[in-house]
Amino acid sequence: MASLPSEGLSRGDLRKRLRTQRNSLTPEAQHDAAHMLAEQLTKLPEWQRANTVAAYLENDGEVGLQAVINSANQADKILSLPVIHPFNRQHLLFLRYHQNTVLTRNRFNIQEPVLRCPDVVPFSHHQLILMPLVGFDADGNRLGMGGGFYDRVLAPYRHRENRPLLIGTAHDCQHVDHLPIEPWDFPLDMVITPSHVFRPAR
Numbered sequence: 001m002a003s004l005p006s007e008g009l010s011r012g013d014l015r016k017r018l019r020t021q022r023n024s025l026t027p028e029a030q031h032d033a034a035h036m037l038a039e040q041l042t043k044l045p046e047w048q049r050a051n052t053v054a055a056y057l058e059n060d061g062e063v064g065l066q067a068v069i070n071s072a073n074q075a076d077k078i079l080s081l082p083v084i085h086p087f088n089r090q091h092l093l094f095l096r097y098h099q100n101t102v103l104t105r106n107r108f109n110i111q112e113p114v115l116r117c118p119d120v121v122p123f124s125h126h127q128l129i130l131m132p133l134v135g136f137d138a139d140g141n142r143l144g145m146g147g148g149f150y151d152r153v154l155a156p157y158r159h160r161e162n163r164p165l166l167i168g169t170a171h172d173c174q175h176v177d178h179l180p181i182e183p184w185d186f187p188l189d190m191v192i193t194p195s196h197v198f199r200p201a202r
């Protein structure tokens with residue numbers, strides 16, 4: 001699979017190019033990508049074993065997870081979505097997403113559940129987190145939208161053995177040959193695209 005050569009490009013340049021590419025996908029290409037990705041993901045033993053999982057509602061051309069969310073519901077998994085913390089506005093909370101969940105739009109215009117304390121699922125209760133990304137490489141490095149949200153949630157887990165499995169989900173066109181990373185960037189355990197499952201060696 002072709003990956004984007006990153007030489008000489010800053011993180012900002014890469015974000016711009018990759019976001020333009022994913023936003024140029026046709027609705028048909030988006031639909032097919034979401035379907036193929038769900039097929040790959042739901043076959044994985046790691047997915048089948050997980051009882052509590054986090055997903056996201058797509059934004060800015062990200063690959064959609066609706067089929068994955070439906071599959072989680074059918075399998076009676078507890079499924080959560082990220083919500084911007086009401087007081088600590090650079091942090092995320094994860095809230096249970098079920099049939100009656102009321103959604104609102106956050107300051108980035110991304111849909112998220114309306115905050116209800118009983119719906120909070122502590123991060124450590126998840127076995128698996130599906131993470132949106134702007135770019136990834138085969139080593140599991142992740143470039144996000146630039147808010148550092150997931151890196152902040154994960155920072156306390158840097159030296160802990162027990163944490164949820166981190167799976168980046170992306171279109172094939174988000175594959176970069178080598179991402180420039182920063183010390184706070186938390187690597188992914190796996191990346192799934194419509195055509196590939198990447199399992200970085202560590």
Ligand SMILES: Nc1ncnc2c1ncn2[C@@H]1O[C@H](COP(=O)(O)OP(=O)(O)OP(=O)(O)O)[C@@H](O)[C@H]1O
Pocket residue numbers: 142143144145146147148149150151152155182184185
């Ligand atoms: N653990 C942390 N504590 C405080 N600030 C952090 C932490 N991790 C990242 N940041 C800050 O967040 C900012 C954005 O980080 P980065 O460029 O890696 O975002 P990203 O991973 O692309 O975003 P996102 O995860 O929201 O999609 C950086 O300025 C960085 O200093």
Ligand SMILES: [Mg+2]
Pocket residue numbers: 142143144148151184185186
């Ligand atoms: Mg980062």
